[in-house]
Amino acid sequence: MPVIAVLALDGVPGHELTGPGMCFGTAARHHPHVAYELRYCTAPGFRGTGSPAPFRIDTPWGLEGLADADTVLLPGHAGFRDEPEPEVADALRAAADRGSRIGAFGTGTFTLAATGLLDRCRAATGRQYAAELARRHPRVEVDPEGAVVDADPFHSAAGVLGGLDLCLHLITLDHGVPVAIETERQVFMQLHAPAGAEDATGPAIRHGTGPHSLGPTIRWMEAHLDHPLTLNDIADHAGLTVRGLNRRFRAETGLSPLQYLLRARVQAAQRLLERGDEPVERIATRTGLGTPANLRHHFQHHTGTGPRIYRTAFRSMVAALTWADGKHAEPAEPDGPAGADTDPGPSGSADDRRAARRRT
Structure with a gap:
């Protein structure tokens, strides 16, 4: 280490x-x-x-x-x-x-x-x-x-x-x-959060790194958020049955596979909102959330605010901090050079x- x-x-x-x-x-x-x-x-x-x-x-x-x-x-x-x-x-x-x-x-x-x-x-x-x-x-x-x-x-x-x-x-x-x-x-979400509050996106999602962990499948999911992934798709990639996949996912992440997928899509939307000026319609497509209405619904549920308000608030917060x-x-020293x-x-x-x- x-x-x-x-x-x-x-x-x-x-x-x-x-x-x-x-x-x-x-x-x-x-x-x-x-x-x-x-x-x-x-x-x-x-x-x-x-x-x-x-x-x-x-x-x-x-x-x-x-x-x-x-x-x-x-x-x-x-x-x-x-x-x-x-x-x-x-x-x-x-x-x-x-x-x-x-x-x-x-x-x-x-x-x-x-x-x-x-x-x-x-x-x-x-x-x-x-x-x-x-x-x-x-x-x-x-x-x-x-x-x-x-x-x-x-x-x-x-x-x-x-x-x-x-x-x-x-x-x-x-x-x-x-x-x-x-x-x-x-980090900036922690600086902005009220005292005693959890991370703005909820608890950290963790998964194992051992030889039998879901790490490779999780990374594959995160690289294909714009695809219409199903439980069967994810189970096939992991080499598990759907039942086994659900059990392993909850053991390693605390979430079901589809809950994890949704959380990852919302987090990807947050990054796109913070770092660029793409319209909500384009972000919904890129993150696999489909329509602007679907993006707004899930974004509101996970972050407590809408995507446009989030984008404005995040940038204002960073500038203020x-x-x-x-x-x-x-x-500087009082006797510093002029200019x-x-x-x-x-x-x-x-x-x-x-x-x-x-x-x-």
Whole structure:
């Protein structure tokens, strides 16, 4: 199982610690073939998280937790303008020497740059800090927009919403675009849901991955949603009787085959509504729901709203969340260069973020 070590330095904003856990945890919860071990590691002198909502954390891992990590993530922290402690710099250089992937987001990019590992590489930080990063580390080619930058094995981005863009980029590299897109949707639904509410689409659908599991049949169903699949079709593909299929499906997913198929079609409709401008009629055909009326009926039943309202609300929600996160950014140094970009404006829509991942 790949190990991801999140290095928490003193004064790290709390949401930059919870962001990776939410992102990688959501990917694993909704995709049975995805698995990560997430470690939170602290350096000597760590006292707690910083603003806007500080809290204490206890972890058994210190810098030794980086020793066998496949990926090291470096969030921002309060003393990012200072030289990193020698043991921190040594641990990061040792990780790079071993071939570990290293990701920095927000002001964490300053610390990674201070090790010299980013010399002659492209890198990103929050837009309001880009000019300062370029001035302090002239050997680093700084992306002024804070977009996700892939300078393998180093990856960096703005710290919007706890580095979710960077985490989604890494998930894309590990498991492909479809997993990253579904993870992004689930994460934003969790952020928008009322406290104590279930995922907006209901409990995660899980299925086994053993040699006798329904995984291949489920993937076949999801690849043929636009076909008029019947119970007999699904049973034939699985090599089971209809009765055996029903029993196995309920054991592995908690749903009947047709319930699972309907849920998958609604989820596919959600993705199409979020990522494009196709009319409802076209989406109904592509997802196998047939008619717009049928799509509206099942969409309303599973999500509590209609498809057009859902599309508008999702895009407004993403814009509002990314804008709100930018407003909490720490201002740049007062003596920064004239004309430095200090506008912590929105980082863009979900489509913008996906386009950034495609460019990397």
